[in-house]
Amino acid sequence: MICVKVTDLIDVLKMKKLIGNLDPELNIGKISQDSRDIQSGDLFICIDGTQVDGHNYVETAVANGAGVIVAHKDIQKAAANVPVVYVPDTGKAMSLLANHFYGYPSESMKVIGVTGTNGKTTVTYLVEAILKAMDKKTGLMGTIEMHIGDEVHKTKNTTPDSITMQKALHLMTERETEYFTLELSSIALEMGRAWGLDLDVAVMTNLTHEHMEFHHTMAAYAEAKKLLFSQLGNGRKNGRTKAAILNADDETIHSYRIATAAEVISYSVKDETADFFATDITYSRTQTRFNLVVNGERYPVVTNLVGLYNVSNTLAALAAVYALGIPLEDATKAVTSLAGVIGRLEIVPGANDIGVYVDFAHSPDAMEKVLGVVREFTQGRVISVFGGAGEREHEKRPIMARIGTELSDYVILTTDDTGKEPQEQIIAMMLAGIEKDNYEYIENRKEAIQHAIAIAEPGDTVILLGRGHEADYNDRGTMIRLLDSEVAAEAIELRNEQKV
Numbered sequence: 001m002i003c004v005k006v007t008d009l010i011d012v013l014k015m016k017k018l019i020g021n022l023d024p025e026l027n028i029g030k031i032s033q034d035s036r037d038i039q040s041g042d043l044f045i046c047i048d049g050t051q052v053d054g055h056n057y058v059e060t061a062v063a064n065g066a067g068v069i070v071a072h073k074d075i076q077k078a079a080a081n082v083p084v085v086y087v088p089d090t091g092k093a094m095s096l097l098a099n100h101f102y103g104y105p106s107e108s109m110k111v112i113g114v115t116g117t118n119g120k121t122t123v124t125y126l127v128e129a130i131l132k133a134m135d136k137k138t139g140l141m142g143t144i145e146m147h148i149g150d151e152v153h154k155t156k157n158t159t160p161d162s163i164t165m166q167k168a169l170h171l172m173t174e175r176e177t178e179y180f181t182l183e184l185s186s187i188a189l190e191m192g193r194a195w196g197l198d199l200d201v202a203v204m205t206n207l208t209h210e211h212m213e214f215h216h217t218m219a220a221y222a223e224a225k226k227l228l229f230s231q232l233g234n235g236r237k238n239g240r241t242k243a244a245i246l247n248a249d250d251e252t253i254h255s256y257r258i259a260t261a262a263e264v265i266s267y268s269v270k271d272e273t274a275d276f277f278a279t280d281i282t283y284s285r286t287q288t289r290f291n292l293v294v295n296g297e298r299y300p301v302v303t304n305l306v307g308l309y310n311v312s313n314t315l316a317a318l319a320a321v322y323a324l325g326i327p328l329e330d331a332t333k334a335v336t337s338l339a340g341v342i343g344r345l346e347i348v349p350g351a352n353d354i355g356v357y358v359d360f361a362h363s364p365d366a367m368e369k370v371l372g373v374v375r376e377f378t379q380g381r382v383i384s385v386f387g388g389a390g391e392r393e394h395e396k397r398p399i400m401a402r403i404g405t406e407l408s409d410y411v412i413l414t415t416d417d418t419g420k421e422p423q424e425q426i427i428a429m430m431l432a433g434i435e436k437d438n439y440e441y442i443e444n445r446k447e448a449i450q451h452a453i454a455i456a457e458p459g460d461t462v463i464l465l466g467r468g469h470e471a472d473y474n475d476r477g478t479m480i481r482l483l484d485s486e487v488a489a490e491a492i493e494l495r496n497e498q499k500v
C-alpha cells in the first residue's frame with residue numbers, strides 16, 4: 001500500500017496557498033477527485049467537470065474523512081476544519097500530485113503513445129503483440145481494455161484521468177512492465193489527462209473528421225492531437241533519444257514535424273522516400289503480405305490484418321518498436337503473432353457461403369476505408385448494417401449514410417446507441433445524406449442484423465458497422481447487452497438451420 005507524507009506531496013506544487021495547518025505526521029493513503037471515494041485521511045481534489053463541479057462535493061469529502069483538500073475556488077465554509085491547499089489549476093495539480101504519489105512510474109518504462117483519428121487500438125495491439133512475441137513484459141491501455149502482461153482490466157475511457165493513469169502505471173511497475181503502449185484520444189490530450197506521462201515514442205496515425213462536438217473545428221482537433229508531440233519534450237529519457245512516428249500519407253505530418261524536437265520517423269504505403277515504406281502489397285481474405293523497406297533493406301511481413309490501412313498501422317507499430325531498439329528482423333517476424341483485434345474487421349465464424357464481419361468504423365474515413373477493403377475480397381454483394389450514434393456529432397450522420405450507400409450494394413439502416421436522443425431525429429439526418437435507393441430501414445438493430453444475414457446470398461459479405469467490441473448498448477436511455485458478433489452468430493446459426 002502506498003503512503004506518502006502530506007508535506008512531501010504538497011511540496012510538489014510550486015504555486016499554492018495553504019489555509020489551515022497540515023499535520024506533518026499525516027500520511028496520505030489515497031488521492032481522489034471523487035468525494036464518494038474518500039476515506040479517512042485521504043486527499044480530495046476538486047475538479048470542475050463537464051457535468052458538475054467537484055467543489056460542490058467538499059462537504060461529502062469532509063464527512064467521509066478527507067485529510068486535506070486541493071481546490072481552486074473558495075470552499076472555506078464547506079471544508080470545516082480540514083486544511084485546504086488553493087492552487088491556480090486543480091487539473092494540472094492533480095496530474096503533478098498523482099505522478100508524485102505513484103512514484104513517477106512512466107519513468108521506469110519504455111512508453112509508446114499512439115494518437116490519430118483511426119488505428120490507435122490496432123497499432124497498440126500490434127506493438128503489444130510484437131513485444132510479447134519477443135518475451136518482453138508489456139502493458140497496454142486503450143478503448144477496449146487495459147492489459148498488464150496477460151491480465152485484463154476494464155477501462156472506462158480510451159485515455160483515463162491522470163490519477164487512474166498513474167495508478168495503473170504503478171501497478172505495471174509492480175509487475176515489472178518494461179514496455180507500455182497506450183492510446184491517447186484528442187479529448188484526453190486537450191483535457192490534460194496525459195500530463196506527467198513520460199513518453200519515449202509518440203505515433204500519429206491520421207487525422208480525419210471526428211469529435212467535432214468537442215473540438216468544433218478541424219484546426220482545433222489537429223492542435224489537440226499535436227499536443228502529444230509537444231509533450232514528447234526536448235530531452236532524452238534514461239539516456240535514450242525519443243522519436244515521433246508520423247504517417248507521411250497524411251498531410252497533417254507537416255505541422256506535426258515542427259511540433260516535436262524528437263527525431264521523426266515517417267512511414268508510407270505510397271511514398272518510397274519515407275523512412276518506413278511498404279511495397280509489393282498483396283491481400284487475401286484473411287492475410288496481407290508486403291515488403292518493408294528501411295534504409296534500402298527489405299523485410300518480408302505477413303499480417304493477419306487485412307486492408308491497406310492495416311499495412312499503414314503495421315508500419316506505424318514496426319517504426320515504434322524499432323525506435324526503441326528492437327531489431328527489424330525480429331519485429332517483422334513477430335507481426336503475425338497478432339491474430340486480429342476484437343471488433344476490427346472481426347470475422348464472425350460459421351457462415352460458409354457468406355462472409356460476416358464486425359467493424360468499429362464510426363467515422364466517415366474509417367467507413368470509407370473498411371468498405372473499400374471488404375469490396376476487394378467480395379465476389380457477390382456488400383451488405384452493410386449501420387446507424388448513427390445518438391447525442392454525438394450530428395454533422396457526420398449524413399456523410400456516413402452517403403458513404404455507406406455509395407460503397408455498399410445494399411444497406412440496412414438501423415440504430416446505434418441512441419442515448420436520450422429521439423431515433424426519428426437521427427435517422428432523418430442520415431436519410432438527408434443519401435442519394436441512392438439501395439437501402440431499407442429496420443429500427444431494431446438486432447432485427448436489422450438478422451435480416452441482413454438472412455437475405456445474404458452465397459458470395460455476399462455482410463458487414464456490421466459502428467459498434468465493434470462494444471456490448472453495452474444504450475437503448476433510449478436504458479442500458480442493455482447487444483454485441484454485434486453475438487447477434488450475428490445466432491443469426492448465422494438460424495440461417496444454417498434453414499438451409500438444411
Ligand SMILES: CC(=O)N[C@H]1[C@@H](OP(=O)(O)OP(=O)(O)OC[C@H]2O[C@@H](n3ccc(=O)[nH]c3=O)[C@H](O)[C@@H]2O)O[C@H](CO)[C@@H](O)[C@@H]1O[C@H](C)C(=O)N[C@@H](C)C(=O)N[C@H](CCC(=O)O)C(=O)O
Nearest residue numbers: 033034035047049050051052054057157158159161185187
Ligand atoms: C465528458 C467527459 O469527458 N467526461 C469525463 C470527465 O468527467 P466529468 O468532467 O464529466 O465529471 P463530472 O461528472 O462533471 O464531475 C466533476 C468532478 O466532480 C466529482 N464528483 C462528482 C459527483 C460526486 O458525487 N462527487 C464528486 O466528487 C467527479 O469525480 C469529478 O471529479 O472525467 C472523467 C474522469 O476522467 C471521465 O471518465 C469522463 O469521461 C466520460 C465517461 C466520457 O464519456 N468521456 C468521453 C467524452 C471521452 O473522454 N472520450 C475520449 C475519446 C474516446 C474516443 O476517441 O472515441 C476518451 O479518451 O475516452
Ligand SMILES: Nc1ncnc2c1ncn2[C@@H]1O[C@H](COP(=O)(O)OP(=O)(O)OP(=O)(O)O)[C@@H](O)[C@H]1O
Nearest residue numbers: 117118119120121122143309344360361366369370
Ligand atoms: N489507419 C487507419 N485508417 C483509417 N481507418 C482505420 C485505420 N485503422 C483502423 N481503421 C478503421 O477504424 C476503426 C477503428 O479502428 P481502431 O479501433 O484501431 O481505431 P481507434 O483510433 O482506436 O478508434 P477509436 O478511438 O474510435 O477507438 C476500424 O474498425 C477500421 O474501420
